[in-house]
Amino acid sequence: MAANTPRKTRDADATRARILAAAKKEFARSGLGGARVDEIADRAKANKRMIYHYFGNKEDLFRIILEEAYTDIRTAEQKLELEHLPAREALEKLIRFTWTYYLKNPEFITLVNSENLHKARHLKKSDKIDELFRRFVGMVGDLLERGVAEGVFRPGIDPVQLNITIAAIGYYYLTNRFTGSIVFKRDLMAPEALEERLAFNIETIMRLVCVTP
Amino acid sequence: MAANTPRKTRDADATRARILAAAKKEFARSGLGGARVDEIADRAKANKRMIYHYFGNKEDLFRIILEEAYTDIRTAEQKLELEHLPAREALEKLIRFTWTYYLKNPEFITLVNSENLHKARHLKKSDKIDELFRRFVGMVGDLLERGVAEGVFRPGIDPVQLNITIAAIGYYYLTNRFTGSIVFKRDLMAPEALEERLAFNIETIMRLVCVTP
């Protein structure tokens, strides 16, 4: 079993990164309460002691994972550069992005769910989050204003309510995909079903925001 | 401490009921993984042994609680008698009901979240659920058809997609109220905020479904 990868015998950064990746998976899979530190150590191929050495304890580790998750989605959003598109196109791009992000990053949803089960007590301790979201709400607010100026959006729409709604119609569908597939007797995760839902969501938001549908 | 209530020393039904109520609270508060059987016994003022006697084990207890929760919301929905109202009024009534039910029964949301974290493995075992949801989807389907006949609704709307959307815009707001209140820097649970959200949700659905907003 001679490894051809020249893996270092000791590499703090790599070990930290492996622990973070493993913890994200485990927290997403089982929630904060159900996640097992031993399991994280195994997945990360690290000794459990290292987790406590680098991250203090289980709760702190969860907080760091959560901060990373929020930073990741908001960073990706910034890269959309919606300000360079006509308002309607920009809005549709945002809806598509939100949906696709949730779809490709199901851990994000589970982590947020878990944090809300715990009444956001980890997020309260975080100071990185403020700036992140100020910019995000600003972005959607600017987009709405621009749309009104272009004559394509209705005036008076609250950017926070719109944000919540765009997130909701994707997030709910995906987070409840298991019970949903049973009670509605269709595979909500089939490719055609996913396409259909995205189209429905775009229609929902466009009818809500635009002056002429 | 002479009790004036003539409480029976032995009452199987009452004990069962206390256990179910306590379990619902505990599962809602901490999820399936975080819930503690000892805690349920304490809250129910019952001996832990009774839980295993009446319900088998923790997972079976969870399944029963979940079935009860779904039965409760679907039963309440049937009582709305939407078929006796003009389509637009009926739709608005359904939106208001959904919102108010989630608001008054936050355990429902947490239980469903927990079940989805576990990939709906308890619901899969349940046979009570089928009939419950067939009637529900039928109800909304009939409502949509009637609205089209009345000339107030657009044709071709999928009742399942509409159902999901009505649920989503209320459910997401409420399940994520803790993180939401932090990142948006407003108290999402303030009475004015709740009213505002309900109004926004009604507008969202009406614009989606109606021919003339």
Next chain:
DNA sequence: TAAAGAAGTAACTGTTTAGTGCGTTAATTG
């Protein structure tokens, strides 16, 4: 190259947890 410090490990501790064995007490019925 020696010393210091950082990376890594195995085995352990004290506690919590779901689940039980077995006895006791109250209600029911022949």
Next chain:
DNA sequence: CAATTAACGCACTAAACAGTTACTTCTTTA
């Protein structure tokens, strides 16, 4: 009212769990 049945409770177990102690091994640098 005796005997059976059902409700209830104490005290335990075996496993799982977060977190730690005490140690070894590798890397860096004065």
